Each structure stands twice: as structure tokens, then as C-alpha cells.
Amino acid sequence: MKTNHKKPAKIPLTVDQKIRRRTFISFGTFLALGSGAFVGWKWLLNAPEETAGITAGARAPLRRALNKTELFFRNFFSNKHLVKTYPVERAAKSPRINSLIGIEDDEDFDIAAWKLQVKLNNQKNRYITIEEIKALPKTEIVYDFKCVEGWDEIQYWAGVKLSDFLTHFQLENEAEKQYMGLETPNGAYYVGLERESILHTQTLLAYEMNGKAISTEHGAPLRLIIPVKYGIKNLKRIGMISFSNSRPKDYWAEQGYDYYSGL
Amino acid sequence: MKVIKEKHSLLMRWTHWVNFPVLAIMIWSGLFIYWANDAYGISIFGFTLIKFFPEWFYDYFHIPQRLAEGMAFHFLFVWFFFINGLLYVVYTVFSGAWRELLPNKNSFKEAWLVLLHDLHIRKTVPPQKKYNAAQRIAYSAIIFMGLGSVITGLAIYKPVQFYWICWLCGGYHFARILHFALTIGYVFFFLIHIVQVALAGWNNFRAVIAGFEVVEDQAQPKVQELTIETEDKDENKS
Numbered sequence: 001m002k003t004n005h006k007k008p009a010k011i012p013l014t015v016d017q018k019i020r021r022r023t024f025i026s027f028g029t030f031l032a033l034g035s036g037a038f039v040g041w042k043w044l045l046n047a048p049e050e051t052a053g054i055t056a057g058a059r060a061p062l063r064r065a066l067n068k069t070e071l072f073f074r075n076f077f078s079n080k081h082l083v084k085t086y087p088v089e090r091a092a093k094s095p096r097i098n099s100l101i102g103i104e105d106d107e108d109f110d111i112a113a114w115k116l117q118v119k120l121n122n123q124k125n126r127y128i129t130i131e132e133i134k135a136l137p138k139t140e141i142v143y144d145f146k147c148v149e150g151w152d153e154i155q156y157w158a159g160v161k162l163s164d165f166l167t168h169f170q171l172e173n174e175a176e177k178q179y180m181g182l183e184t185p186n187g188a189y190y191v192g193l194e195r196e197s198i199l200h201t202q203t204l205l206a207y208e209m210n211g212k213a214i215s216t217e218h219g220a221p222l223r224l225i226i227p228v229k230y231g232i233k234n235l236k237r238i239g240m241i242s243f244s245n246s247r248p249k250d251y252w253a254e255q256g257y258d259y260y261s262g263l
Numbered sequence: 264m265k266v267i268k269e270k271h272s273l274l275m276r277w278t279h280w281v282n283f284p285v286l287a288i289m290i291w292s293g294l295f296i297y298w299a300n301d302a303y304g305i306s307i308f309g310f311t312l313i314k315f316f317p318e319w320f321y322d323y324f325h326i327p328q329r330l331a332e333g334m335a336f337h338f339l340f341v342w343f344f345f346i347n348g349l350l351y352v353v354y355t356v357f358s359g360a361w362r363e364l365l366p367n368k369n370s371f372k373e374a375w376l377v378l379l380h381d382l383h384i385r386k387t388v389p390p391q392k393k394y395n396a397a398q399r400i401a402y403s404a405i406i407f408m409g410l411g412s413v414i415t416g417l418a419i420y421k422p423v424q425f426y427w428i429c430w431l432c433g434g435y436h437f438a439r440i441l442h443f444a445l446t447i448g449y450v451f452f453f454l455i456h457i458v459q460v461a462l463a464g465w466n467n468f469r470a471v472i473a474g475f476e477v478v479e480d481q482a483q484p485k486v487q488e489l490t491i492e493t494e495d496k497d498e499n500k501s
Contacts, residue, residue: 015264
């Protein structure tokens, strides 16, 4: 009689019940996690654009990811890692012209009056002529120029090593700063570069292409050739260079591209 | 009598279902990158067979220039792709699950039988443990393809810093072609995989979510007899 007060002993589940139970729990979990992932994806797709500044045009979380990824991969950067070079015969006879920003929109430009403006630490400017630059030891490079769009082309450039240039014109103190900014004379195109890439041994201020003076479309009289970066950083027709400890403004980083864009 | 038989580990199921959307996003964002300079196609004797991609494809999917966006997504989601893949590989190696995954000496012969059976040419059902021979080859290949995508991806991403990876991949151009071809491979894998999963039925599909399958258990003595029989057969063979 006493046993009547007790709850009936649990009947073990049948196989079918077990199957139903486990299926229900696991599919429920699957759907819940899947929905969570879908909500997360929607959040990312609808994430607001970053506040426009030095970089702009990317979704804020994606920009954070780009910057973090940059920091990770910069650990692998070394001045000893050189871009592959080729024999001169492999170089394109008429290299591709992909963009003329800062060149085609500058009708007032007078190449004869051109001088490179360097902003010094003491707020003063220094002006350097092309003859002074050409007087420095010339360095040649034949390498595979890589565009962020995906094309590449073997090209032949010559000029002065940027590191030689900085030493010769006693700009070492300026080059101590973390970044260098370059602009076209009309300021329409501009790039920012970190110190390590500036001082890379294959980074040139180029004034020759295929053994001749650079054409207007390729950035006469002086352009940047920086093989450790995509083409977007290889500024044509340099007007002014400056140094800073924060990122200088960068044309394509304002259009949603990675600021670093290193190779 | 119905019996619950454990089939797929939680880790295998987790990494499978994480990989599916992540790989989809990698392909989607990868296409934005490719479309900035869509140079690839297949031609024979100067006659273009296929161009990746034909105009109608772009028109149909309304593809605008979204290179910067594609790169931003690609370089974020590659972390998930890599970590998820690494998790699966490490688990598979250390749990011993690789024994049921990697093809063995009979797999390449048996895979042919699986193909004939699936095409309804041959009636005999080929040996099926957790994975049959064709599955072993396909699922092992897809893991190596994933590894290939990571390596060729690194070669394209940092061809100067990782110049030796770029060299291993046959240079910048070839690395890009491999990276692209692997993506086409995933699409083919996916199409076949979907058809096979649909044909295999509910019990098989449920196992990849719930982890177990339901099998008909035969009476104990009979099973023992069977195992003895097969052992005998094996001995005769060898």
C-alpha cells in the first residue's frame, strides 16, 4: 500500500523515443545556431560605414578586420625579402597605363618649373630639382608590377633608391617618423606609406622607364616605384613628400581599400 | 530491431556546417576580386571554349565593381575558413578518424565499383563502412583542396614576403590560376555532393546534424557468423 504514494518508476525510453528526442534536440540546436549565424551575417552586411577619415568607404567591422590583418602580416615583412627580378628583355615594351588621376586633371602643370617639395620637420620646405636627383647613383629594376585589380606586368624602371635619396639630402631625421606621404602637384592623388616600405631596398624614385625619360602618362618627371606594394601606391608625378607619425591621407584607402596594400 | 549507431563526431559536424557558409562567402567575395580583371578562360587552338565569365552571367547577376568590398570580406572570412579547417584536420589526425577518411590500398579500385553502382550499371553494393571508397577519395581531396586554397591564397596575397610559397606554387600567375581552379573544383564538388546527399536519404543526412544513424540490428549469433565468414574469405584471398 505504501508504494502507491511513490511516483511510478521511470520507464526506459524506447529506441524510437530516443531517436525522436535526439533528432529534435540536435535539429533544434542546428536551427538556433544557423539562425544566429544568419543574423550575424545580416548585421555585417548592414553594418554602418566607418567614419570617414584617413580611411573611408568600408563597413566599420571590415575595416577593423583589415587593420588587424595588416598588423599580423606586417610581422612577416623584411627588408631582406626582395621582389623577384627579370632580365630586361622580359619587360613590356609599352607598359600599361591604368589611371591618370592627378595628371590628366592638371592642365597648369609645367614640367620645366617642377621641383620636388619636401616638408621638413622644422615646418620649412625644401625644393629639389630633377638634376639634383639624377646626379645620385642610379638603380634599375625589372620586376612584375602588380595591380590590385589582378593584372600584372613585367616593367623596367630606373631611378634613385628612396633610401639613398633620404640619406643624400639629410632627411634621416624626417625618415625616423613612421609614415611618409606623397602627393601629386595638384593634390588630386595621394598615398601614405609606412617607414619599413619606404626604406625597402627596391623602393625607387624613378625618372626612367625602358631606358628613357618617363612619359607624362607614366608620371614624368619623377614617380614612385615601390615593388612591395600594389600599383595603387606607386604614385605618379610626385609633387610633394611629407613625414608624419600618423597615417597620411591615401586616395584608395578613402575608397574602401586596405590602407596597407602590401605584397 | 532498430539500433542507434553513432556516426559523426560533434567536431566533424560543427566544422562541416561552419565551413559551408564560410566557403560560400569566400567564393562570393573571391568573385568580386576576380571580376576586377576577369582574364581566365579555356581555349583550344585559339578558339575560346569558355570565358570566365560570359557576359550573360554578369548581366544576370548584376555584378558591379565591388573589388574593395570583395577584398575586405575575403581577408576577414579567410580567418574563419583557416581556423575551422585547421580544427578539423587536427581533430582528424589526433582522434584517429583519419583511418576512416583517407583512401586505403583498396579505395581506388573500389571507387570504380561505387561509380558503376551509382550510375546503375552494376547491381552489387560496394563495401560501405562510415565512408565508401569514393567518399574517402572525395572527402580527403576536398581537405587537401582547402589546404591548397590557403597556400595559393598566401602566394597571391604576399608574393614578396612569402616569395618561397609563391615559388612553390609555380609563380604568381600559376598560383592565381590554381586558386581559381580550386574554386571551380569546390563548385563541382558541391553539385555532386548535393545530389549524392539527396539520393542517400534521410538517415544519412540526419547523421551529419544529429551524429547518429539508425541501423537494423540482426540477432547476435548471426552477426558473429558473418564476421567469421568474411574473415575466412579475407584469408582465402591473401
